[in-house]
Amino acid sequence: MRGDGGKALGAWACDELAAAAGPVCVLVPVGSLEPHGPHLGLGTDTAISEACCERAAILLEDAGLSAAIAPAIAYGVTDCARGFAGAVSIPAAVLSAFVRAVVAGFLASGVDHVALVNNHLEPAHDGAVRAAVSDLSRAKVSVSCPLSRRWARTLDAEFRSGACHGGAYETSMVMACAPDLVDDRIRQTLPEVAVSLSDRLSAGDTDFRAMGLARAYAGNPAAATAAAGHDLLDRLARMVVTEVTEALAKAAV
Numbered sequence: 013m014r015g016d017g018g019k020a021l022g023a024w025a026c027d028e029l030a031a032a033a034g035p036v037c038v039l040v041p042v043g044s045l046e047p048h049g050p051h052l053g054l055g056t057d058t059a060i061s062e063a064c065c066e067r068a069a070i071l072l073e074d075a076g077l078s079a080a081i082a083p084a085i086a087y088g089v090t091d092c093a094r095g096f097a098g099a100v101s102i103p104a105a106v107l108s109a110f111v112r113a114v115v116a117g118f119l120a121s122g123v124d125h126v127a128l129v130n131n132h133l134e135p136a137h138d139g140a141v142r143a144a145v146s147d148l149s150r151a152k153v154s155v156s157c158p159l160s161r162r163w164a165r166t167l168d169a170e171f172r173s174g175a176c177h178g179g180a181y182e183t184s185m186v187m188a189c190a191p192d193l194v195d196d197r198i199r200q201t202l203p204e205v206a207v208s209l210s211d212r213l214s215a216g217d218t219d220f221r222a223m224g225l226a227r228a229y230a231g232n233p234a235a236a237t238a239a240a241g242h243d244l245l246d247r248l249a250r251m252v253v254t255e256v257t258e259a260l261a262k263a264a265v
Contacts, residue, residue, distance in 0.1 A: 019069070019080055019081065020081050020083075021038060021080040021081055021083070022083065024080055029080070030122065032078035033076075033078055034076045034077050035077050035078070035124040035125060035260055036077070036078045036079075036080070036122070036123050036124045036125070037072055037077050037079045037080075037123070037124065037125045037126075037127055037256055037260075038079075038080050038081075038082050038118050038123050038125070038126050038127070039065040039068060039069055039079060039081050039082065039127045039129055039252070040065075040082045040084070040085060040114065040115075040118075040126060040127065040128050040129065041058060041061035041062045041064070041065050041081070041082070041084040041085070041129050042058075042061055042084070042085045042088065042111075042128055042129060042130040042131070042141060043055065043056075043057035043058025043059070043060070043061045043062075043084055043085070043086050043088065043130075043131060043132050044057045044058065044086070044087065044088040044089075044090050044100075044132035044134075044137065045058075045086060045088075045090065045098065045099070045100040046088075046090045046093050046098070046099055046100075046132065047093050047096040047097070047098055047099055047178075047228035048177060048178035048182060048228065048229055049177075049178035049202065049227055049233060050195070050198050050202070050227055050228075050229075051178070051183065051194060051195045051196075051198040051199040051202060051229075051233055052178050052182070052183060052186055052193060052194060052195075052229075052233075053186075053190075053192075053193035053194075054098045055086065055190075055193060056178070056182055056186055056193060057088075057131050057132040057133075057182075058084050058086045058132075059186055059189060059190040059193055060131040060182065060185050060186065060189065060248075061084060061129050061130065061131045061132075062081070062084055062189075063185065063188070063189035063190070063245050064129055064131065064156075064245055064248040064249055064252060065081045065127075065129050065252070066081060067245055067246060067248075067249035068127075068129070068248075068249040068250075068252035068253050068256075069081055071249060071250070072253055072256060072257075075253070075257065077256075077260075082114075082118070085107075085110070085111065085114065087100060087102050087107075088101070088102065088107055088132045088134070088137045089101055089102065089103070089104050089107055089132075089134055089136045089137035089140055090132070090134060090137070091134070091136065091218060092134055092209075092218060092219060092220050092223075093220055093228060094219065095219070095220075095221065096220065096228050104136055104137075104139065104140035104143075105140075107140040107141070108140045108143045108144040109144070110144075111128065111140075111144035111145070112144040112145065114126075115128070115144065115145055115148070115153055119152055119153075124152075124260070125151070125152060125153065125154070125256060125259060125260055126152065126153045126154075127153075127155075127156060127252060127255065127256050128141055128145070128153065128155045128156070129156045129157075129252055130155065130156065130157040131157070131158070131248070133157070133158070133159055133177075133209075135159065138157050138159050141155060141157070142155050149262075150259045151259055151260065151262045152259075153259075154255040154258075154259045155255070156251050156252040156255045158171065158248065158251065163251045166251070167181070167244065167247060168180075168181055168240070168244065170231050170232065174208030174209050174210030174211055175205070175206055175207055175208050175209070175231045175232075176209070176230065176231050177209055177220075177225065177228075177229055177230045177231065178228065178229030178230065178231065178233060179204075179205075179229060179230055179231015179232050179233055179235075179236075180231055180232045180233060180234075180235040180236040180240070181231060181244065182231075183199060183231075183233040183236035183241075184236040184237055184238065184239075184240040184241035184244060185244050185245055186241065187236055187237065187238040187241050188238045188239075188240075188241030188242045188244075188245060189241065189245060191238070199233050199234060199236065200234055201234070202229070202233045202234055203234075204231065204232040204234070204235075205224065205225060205229060205230045205231065205232075206230075207223055207224045207225060207230045208230075209223065209225075209230055212224075
């Protein structure tokens, strides 16, 4: 394993980045400021993306790339959580413009590839991230998000059910990577909320309360474990590595 895997971009000197061995990949964690029930912090999605990037960077370094983790994009389209304290949503067009500017800046600085790693799963948010780079070469930029059917099927049963907002799926990962964001006393008392967000969104609901998420979570947070979280983060890291290496393989053709 190479020593710089998982190193924050802000800790690299410019000469160090310019002299990095192998293709240089910058991983950009994308998240949101959004309620995830009474037991998880508002920065849940961002924390998951950051942890995913840390693990993916180590794997990319092992594959011969130089990988650095950029500061997170920690605000997004969070319309479904409107009305709950702490929900901060920005317009999709604003998010797209900002993401596009960040990616363009990295590419102009000589970075070989920018990987956008998104774990805020509101479809409009994912769409805005993808729209930002839709006309750029995949060799230069990739988007990794478990909403993609290819990756969704590699995750746990709760995620595949769609009842996975602040439930066991996300809570397990936060317990593994940022336990300070979890109120474990409250977590253990929460009843399961068997509401599939994917089904409710397909039915036209765009508001957590209208979907039946009275406390801004769905799924079964009481069933979460740190061990399950480590496994899920490893799976998400492999998603990122695959997206990046496939994209760079296209550049080599």
